Amino acid sequence: MYLLFDRRSNNEIILFFRPLVKYAFLRYTMLWKVKKMDKANIILDAMKTLLEQDDGASCSVSDIAKKAGIGKGSIYYYFKSKDEIFDALVEREYHQIIENCRVLMNRSYADAAQKFALLFRSYRSSTSLLAMDHYLHQQQNAAIHQKSLAKILSSLSPIVADIIRQGVEEKSFRCEKPQETAEIILSVYCFLYDPGIFKWTPEQLKEKASALATLLENGLSAAKGSFQFLYQT
Secondary structure, three states: OHHHHOHHHHHHHHHHHHHHHHHHHHHHHHHHHHHHHHHHHHHHHHHHHHHHOOOOOOOOHHHHHHHHOOOHHHHHHHOOOHHHHHHHHHHHHHHHHHHHHHHHHHHOOOOHHHHHHHHHHHHHHHHHOOOOHHHHOOHHHHHHHHHHHHHHHHHHHHHHHHHHHHHHHHOOOOOOOHHHHHHHHHHHHHHHOOOOOOOOOHHHHHHHHHHHHHHHHHHOOOOOOOOOHHHHO
16 A cells, blocks of 8 residues: 555556556457457358358358348458458368368378378368358459468478378388478379369379379389379279
8 A cells, every 4th residue: 555655656656557557458459359350250150151052252241241240341340352351261261171180180190101091081071061162263263262272282281291201200101302292292282183273074083193193102102002092082
């Protein structure tokens, strides 16, 4: 109580309350960011629902706002346009897929070849269920599509590189540059399997996947059949 009433102790009062003020400000800032993030996710969820209902291409910002249960004007506080909402949705969905792949690999005790198969199947099954996939491949979304491919390459390649390193340690692979090799593998894979670029028939895709499997087995000095999962799924 002495600190509160003694005029000579103003500096002490400031020093006493400064940490409390700083804590209150930081807590307010954190809560504000969480609230903003929650509202942004509500908007993204609304866009995702419209895409699942096959209304994504024709929907407007007003439609998204209505689905989200917020005013149209509020959306512009978080996103500048419908394209920016879709861009953020793509970023969020692919981030979650890649994080799921990362967790799956960290929990797996399989050998390197089995991990490749596990990663491939997990990623393929996740992306094939994306409601936004059809919309993503429309011509007007080419820039967002390219950005998503870049994210896949940059985020997934370290996971693939770790699998290659494991294979080298197990002596099932031979590779001097795991990271660069992982980036090349993913570049070829994403390009080959992208339905927005090529319209392969199932037979054509299987033949190309078989060729890719042979290329990877030769490139990594892996046992024949190590990558047969590419054309058996």
